[in-house]
Amino acid sequence: MDKDITIRLAQQPEADALLGRSPLAALVGMLLDQQVPMEWAFSGPWTIARRLGSDDLDAHAIAAYDPEAFAALLSEKPAVHRYPGSMATRIQQLCAYLVEHYDGSAEAVWADAPTGRELLNRLKALPGFGEQKAQIFLALLGKRFGVRPTGWREAAGGYGQANVYRSAADITGPESLAKVRAHKQEMKAAAKAAKAAGGA
Secondary structure (H helix, E strand, O other), X not given: OOOOOOOOOOOOHHHHHHHHHOHHHHHHHHXXXXXXXXXXXXXXXXXXXXXXXXXXXXXXXXXXXXXXHXXXXXXXXXXXXXXXXXXXXXXXXXXXXXXXXXXXXXXXXXXXXXXXXXXXXXXXXXXXXXXXXXXXXXXXXXXXXXXXXXOHHHHOHHHHOOOOOOOHHHOOOHHHHHHHHHHHHHHHHHHHHHHHHHHO
């Protein structure tokens, strides 16, 4: 990863700087990005690193951490997530997987991926990453981190398209964040209307 990447997902300078320089922080931020506002999720890695007394996350250290103590660390006020206990477990599962399969290096997941399809499959194999989360992270890697294996846009589906405001991959500042948020609300409203129509 290019170390001079500017990320604005957390909308908080230190948290965004960590996401830009730390592949594991970016991966953990994506893992946390559910059922909470995006900025809250992507500030999580910085909060965790600070509480661990470090300026970065280490997959080996997190995987080996006492689970109860790690859950307590995420539950401290302000909590890292709405569900800090279950998210602590997921983060440790993710780190344990990285230790087992990639020697603890998050960047190794994508560093040598030959195609977008292969990279998508690797991301989907990560604990806590379903199809949609994997596609969004793939789009984030391509659009913000310059990780662009052949066919990455296609593999990322709708999230890979240029000039759209659909996900974390499209956020470059407060204005685009507002556009992505509006898109998500439209999608929620459409899903709600479809459900109501189906149940009528």
